[in-house]
Amino acid sequence: MAEKVEKRAIIGWRNLALGCAILEPGSSMHLLxxxxxxxxxxxxxxxxxxxxxxxxxxxxxxxxxxxxxxxxxxxxxxxxxxxxxxxxxxxxxxxxxxxx
Amino acid sequence: MPTRTPMEVSIAVAKAVQQADVDVIAAYPITPQTHIVEHLSELVANGELQAHFMNVESEHSAISAMVGAAAAGASTFTATSSQGLALMHEILFIAASLRLPIVMVVANRALSGPISIWNDHSDIMAERDIGWIQVFCETGQEAYDAILHAFRVVRDPNVVLPMVVNIDGFNLTHVIEPIYLFEQEELGDYLPEHRQSLKLDIDHPITMGPVGIPEVYTEAKKQVEDALINSKQVILAAWQEFGRRFGRAYAPIETYRVEDAQILLMTMGVISRTAMGAVDRLRDAGKPVGLIRCRLWRPFPLPEFREAVRQASIIAVIDRHISLGAHSGPVGQEVRSALYTLPNRPQVFDFVLGLGGRDVTVHDFLEIVELAEQYATQGPPESEYTLIGLREV
Structure with a gap:
């Protein structure tokens, strides 16, 4: 579970939303x-x-x-x-x- | 056939902003930018421009208001100079990192101190790394056109970055020049409608400007850098399309009488006109001298620049800013680093002149060419740059 969560929070620059925006609420949950x-x-x-x-x-x-x-x-x-x-x-x- | 209308360049700039149909203008008065927003306030007050005009309490507030308005999806414009730009400093980086398509005119003016309201490039040269697209204009026509280009470029979904249009304070902003103005229908769809894919919207909430933890900060910076570098393709396409439709062509590096030129002057902004006068005189005297003018400053057009100087043996770079404690001015540093990795490169000599509104004359450029030749044959000067027109005693 922990590993799966980590992968969602730490992503490469090509997958960042425009201007590093956060598009979904509660995303800090995915950051261990x-x-x-x-x-x-x-x-x-x-x-x-x-x-x-x-x-x-x-x-x-x-x-x-x-x-x-x-x-x-x-x-x-x-x-x-x-x-x-x-x-x-x-x-x-x-x-x-x-x-x- | 369109006719040219004599008008103050600041007024023409305001008309271009009107034609771009902006939604929000935030303004704080500072010389020599004031006439631009003053005229825009009249257009709004007279109902000739349907926009929200915000009188703010400082330039820091002006750019912050632009960030807020742009984040909410508005097409935005502001203008400033010198201390005003310096006061915006911290927010300028944020506007770029949030990917907000703001257009701003900087009417270039010296930074204090001593207090100077007059023209040089020290204000914008302190803001080289803000992540905004930056162009320099030579004429009023170019200033008017550049505003239209800017709105087309920042509205492109592949760019979505803020852009500075640099217009030399007084020496260009306050000049009265015959200018071709477009009728709105002539512009047609050259200016796309302002549409942002990502904006603050209570029906689709998002977070803009969150903390960038160490695991994401590098990637966030890379995204802005990538967008800025790639914006060049969109800028070039916007200029080509403008040339195709309206007959005025623009390039990132402009050249003047460079055929077989051994010595190249390199300028930015309005003094390029004066430099052309010097080039004419030297060509008449049989000297192989040409001029290159850097229009696109950020992103720096590296391949175009290298191509433009390929056959020269000497480049005399003109800086309008003194980079205290560095070995040369910012343009000189840029040019030297752009050439350093090439196996055969011209000699580069850097000259600083026209600080704080000091007149720049044809004679100055004649002296610069003479000095550059002297340095090339008799050895470089003690200092890595030469301050032109300095009184010793």
């Missing part, structure tokens, strides 16, 4: 901005009380609700800023180093 993250948030679903503060505070709306009602980061867009971990009232989120 989570590629340079150094740390990744890991949620402990046992501690999570499903308050949703991480989702509200996330500058990229990358914390998304799972079917179980807890939250997980969408790593296509999470930049690892750590705001979610800082704000979580239950200390349910920890930052883990991204390695390889």
């Amino acid at each position: 901005t989570g590629t340079w993250r150094l740390q990744r948030p890991v949620v402990d679903p046992e501690k999570c009380n499903q308050c949703g503060l991480c989702h509200i505070y996330c500058p990229d709306l990358a914390m998304t609700k799972t079917a179980a009602g807890t939250y997980e980061p969408d790593l296509n867009y999470c930049k690892g800023c750590g705001i979610c971990a800082e704000e979580c009232p239950k200390d349910a989120i920890t930052l883990v180093e991204e390695k390889e």
Whole structure:
């Protein structure tokens, strides 16, 4: 999924719209901005009380609700800023180093 | 048979804009461009031109209004000079990168300081890389025709770029000259209707001017560069068609008495007339001197230029701008780099003259030819360019 999305956002000059215009709404979705993250948030679903503060505070709306009602980061867009971990009232989120 | 009407060149330019049936004109007064938009404001006020005339608070606003109007699909025109053009600077690049077909006259005037309202090319030479098509005019007739060419070219779906028509301030804008003006029906379909494929439209929303992230900025620039380079074919076709229909032919590099010329003067704009006078005198005296005049400055017509100078041994380039801290003027730099990769190339000497409205005379060109010959035989001057008419003490 990630690879397919990337290809739509990064295109050659011959395929750019006139004047680099954007012709469809929501195109930033196709641009994966989570590629340079150094740390990744890991949620402990046992501690999570499903308050949703991480989702509200996330500058990229990358914390998304799972079917179980807890939250997980969408790593296509999470930049690892750590705001979610800082704000979580239950200390349910920890930052883990991204390695390889 | 059409007749020539004596009129101020600025008025003829305004009439051409009227005939191009523009939708929006934004204007801020600055000498020596003022008469052009002043006359357009009269035409609009009198109901002779159905256009929206915007009195804006600065040139930055004038060009910004043009960008907005053009983005919404309007045919647009503005004119400026000197400090006004400099104030537009940042928006000029945006107009090109958004691919907006704006037409602008620059009534060339020196940049401050010291404050000068008079003619040279320093205003436009500071804007060489803006991505606009740029032409220079020699006569009032050419200025009038060039406006018509400009609207045809920018409206071409293969171009869709803004265009500057350079008209020397005072020495051309304020000159009264007999000019052939078209009746609207004579023009026929030479000027296509203004139709933009991409514009701001609430029924079909798009985003214009988004951030160009590092992954796309290079490609965005390449698109503009490609359009600008390819615009030459459309420009040449517009000139050929104009010649075919109306009998006045235009070329990117004009030549005058270049047959077997060993020495070529190279000029841009209105001083070319004066240079022709010098060429006549030198030819009468048996000297193989000719003149080439660069009409199309951006995109630079490289093959046409190389062809025009192929047989010359000396080119004396005239710059009307002093490029402070560089080794020569902008036209001199352009010419030298255009020839550098050729195995056999003429010697190029650069001369800067006519700054800030200093009169340019036939005598100046005679002196330039003499100096160029001297440099060619006795070695080049210490400086890579020569400032003509400079008083030392």
